[in-house]
Amino acid sequence: MESISVNTAKRQELVDITSRVQHLVSQKEFKSGLLTIYCPHTTAAMTINEGADPSVARDILASLEKLVPWKGDYRHAEGNSDSHIKTSLTGPSVQVIVEEGRLMLGTWQKIFFAEFDGPRPRKVWLKWIAG
Amino acid sequence: MESISVNTAKRQELVDITSRVQHLVSQKEFKSGLLTIYCPHTTAAMTINEGADPSVARDILASLEKLVPWKGDYRHAEGNSDSHIKTSLTGPSVQVIVEEGRLMLGTWQKIFFAEFDGPRPRKVWLKWIAG
Amino acid sequence: MESISVNTAKRQELVDITSRVQHLVSQKEFKSGLLTIYCPHTTAAMTINEGADPSVARDILASLEKLVPWKGDYRHAEGNSDSHIKTSLTGPSVQVIVEEGRLMLGTWQKIFFAEFDGPRPRKVWLKWIAG
Numbered sequence: 001m002e003s004i005s006v007n008t009a010k011r012q013e014l015v016d017i018t019s020r021v022q023h024l025v026s027q028k029e030f031k032s033g034l035l036t037i038y039c040p041h042t043t044a045a046m047t048i049n050e051g052a053d054p055s056v057a058r059d060i061l062a063s064l065e066k067l068v069p070w071k072g073d074y075r076h077a078e079g080n081s082d083s084h085i086k087t088s089l090t091g092p093s094v095q096v097i098v099e100e101g102r103l104m105l106g107t108w109q110k111i112f113f114a115e116f117d118g119p120r121p122r123k124v125w126l127k128w129i130a131g
Numbered sequence: 132m133e134s135i136s137v138n139t140a141k142r143q144e145l146v147d148i149t150s151r152v153q154h155l156v157s158q159k160e161f162k163s164g165l166l167t168i169y170c171p172h173t174t175a176a177m178t179i180n181e182g183a184d185p186s187v188a189r190d191i192l193a194s195l196e197k198l199v200p201w202k203g204d205y206r207h208a209e210g211n212s213d214s215h216i217k218t219s220l221t222g223p224s225v226q227v228i229v230e231e232g233r234l235m236l237g238t239w240q241k242i243f244f245a246e247f248d249g250p251r252p253r254k255v256w257l258k259w260i261a262g
Numbered sequence: 263m264e265s266i267s268v269n270t271a272k273r274q275e276l277v278d279i280t281s282r283v284q285h286l287v288s289q290k291e292f293k294s295g296l297l298t299i300y301c302p303h304t305t306a307a308m309t310i311n312e313g314a315d316p317s318v319a320r321d322i323l324a325s326l327e328k329l330v331p332w333k334g335d336y337r338h339a340e341g342n343s344d345s346h347i348k349t350s351l352t353g354p355s356v357q358v359i360v361e362e363g364r365l366m367l368g369t370w371q372k373i374f375f376a377e378f379d380g381p382r383p384r385k386v387w388l389k390w391i392a393g
Contacts, residue, residue, distance in 0.1 A: 001359055001361055033393075034167055034260055036296055036359065038366075039368075040366070042310075048223040049173050050215055053209075055205075058206050059212040068329075074321045074324075075321055081318065081321040085321060089351055091353055095357065097132055097167065107171075109172075109173055125359060127359040127393070129296055129393035131258070131260035179304075184340075186336075186339070189337050191346060193335075194330055194347045221350060222353055226355050226357065228298065230263050235387065237304065238302075239304045240302060240303075240304055262295075
């Protein structure tokens with residue numbers, strides 16, 4: 001298992017980690033297989049979406065905030081229930097195909113660490129399965 | 132890696148691709164393992180749900196539209212912010228177990244390509260990991 | 263493929279199955295690889311979230327219920343459209359890394375079977391890929 005550190009800068013933020021993941025794939029000489037990119041936190045998640053226009057990430061976060069507001073009628077006393085809920089809506093991991101040592105992503109796809117309760121130092125775990 | 136072409140017919144649509152995926156599994160003689168079915172687009176996603184009653188797909192799309200309306204207070208200027216957001220809510224891939232050459236799906240489960248910004252010609256990528 | 267039975271007790275419920283999954287990993291002597299934990303139902307799903315404070319699970323279910331109410335303007339005639347929709351929002355499976363025979367989960371992470379149309383006897387399927 002490999003690990004990447006991500007230092008987030010805001011309470012809610014999508015951090016593009018694509019080039020760091022590709023760097024690790026190249027460095028480890030992973031050739032053909034499936035890479036699981038896993039978030040070990042319960043107030044952050046993984047997603048894949050458009051990276052070219054930063055407005056897309058902004059719209060995703062704004063929409064999630066509208067659906068699950070920070071302040072609401074929650075029972076969990078830590079003030080971050082919205083972060084936990086957004087995490088389950090987004091999902092704890094993404095699986096990316098690797099061929100000839102390259103992440104197989106669509107033209108506009110980037111891999112994002114979705115911070116929902118930052119800023120914090122975070123980890124992303126990566127598991128390689130050759131195939 | 133394998134690839135399937137999907138031509139969608141509407142702006143938003145769930146296209147059942149189960150039989151095409153099973154056909155590929157049979158043709159490639161995949162026996163036991165894990166099949167990742169991956170959507171390389173940022174305004175379309177993959178999901179698994181009931182396929183027997185088409186009202187279920189209709190209700191899923193109608194509910195997503197109520198949660199994330201096509202027209203809204205978005206910053207991304209291409210008029211498809213809702214499609215990007217629905218994509219992150221639904222997820223870029225599904226993993227299906229294969230045993231004895233057959234997709235292991237529950238009684239009512241079908242694999243759907245979730246189009247959120249069609250109609251368009253689309254691709255689905257498939258990665259086989261034996262195990 | 264392995265299978266676990268889960269008997270749910272309420273219409274909507276997050277059931278922590280972490281210790282049962284770890285037990286199976288130990289029993290089968292799975293060492294290093296990727297474990298797919300798959301829900302073969304269309305009105306239930308899998309998620310990973312905080313297990314320490316049960317209020318988190320309560321808040322997740324309450325928020326999903328606010329977003330997708332049980333009673334609404336649905337076409338599917340079985341009275342469980344909300345359950346199908348919540349299933350697609352949450353996702354059919356989770357992938358967990360295993361190292362040295364242990365589920366690699368973050369400090370607060372637990373694996374939950376998300377029941378959206380219980381109480382019912384349910385199954386969870388598990389597929390091991392060594393790597």
